[in-house]
Amino acid sequence: MDVTLHEHALGLTWVVDEPMERASHALRVDGRIWLVDPVAWEPALEAARGLGEVAGVLQLLDRHARDGAAVASRFGVPLRPLPRALPEAPFELRRLVDRPWWREVALWWPAERALIVPEAVATATYYGLGRSLGVHPMLRLRPPAGLRGLDPEHVLGGHGAPLHGPTARAALHEALARSRGDLPRFLRRLPAMARELR
Template identity: 50%
Template structure:
């Protein structure tokens, strides 16, 4: 498995698989404990994450993101939380982003101003079709997750694509939400190119 990104940051570690969907996984570190978010079992990344602290749990934040979470939880003998409503004994608040059959949770980490969005927002090319670094999933374009608007992250971690850190994170999130409906025609226009690009990466 080839990684397109493997980088430590103030929240922990992010790795992005060099595949058509640019699947991103995260290891969030707090008080010497590590939570794995929608993890893909990449040996190099797991080795780096193990050096950051004691494994505490695996979090699956989107219904279609089982990825390697169950296998990792079993191997490390840690809890596997699927679409959790609350996460006691963690620094994270859970945000419900459900919309009909769309089942998703986001995480807000107040201490770090960190926001983790598994699927509704992404930075991969099939999300960010406009001028901004982030965009809304095409199935949420008409009904974007406006519940995220009050949050002003300094760190935006997503399930597809690289994180955004610093002063650009909050602006990128708000811009993606505000442009969601407006960019739908642009997404349709660029869909053939996006599909070709994804096939080329496969």
């Protein structure tokens, strides 16, 4: 498995080199590590362990089981699928989508101005349509209200590389503002995207 490891102020992000560009995160909070939607890639898990004690594994999207259960078992910590509260961590939970076929929660970390979102927005090529961040194709008509009003310094998505600094803030605002207007471009690109993601 080819993976790119990104070290940053919040911890680590690792992105699988594949059409879906699955991204996983290790967030360092007061010497403890929260693993988010992890793919079990040994170098990243070892690097995460070097950052501190693993506190838990978070699954923020109902269909992002990935390797969460196995990673939680390995570290002897709980797997927290779609958490409703995390009193032991500094994250605000934002329920973005709550439908029978799609349940998604994002983390907003106010102290770090960090947004960790598994699916609704991402930097993967097929999301952005040439922009650095884009709204999920199925949410373009009505982007989640829970993302509005945020001014992040960091955006860590479930697909693609993380964004940091003014780029992150501008990219989120642009993605939400252009979501509907980009639909015709998305529809024109759909056949090519379907071939790329096979």
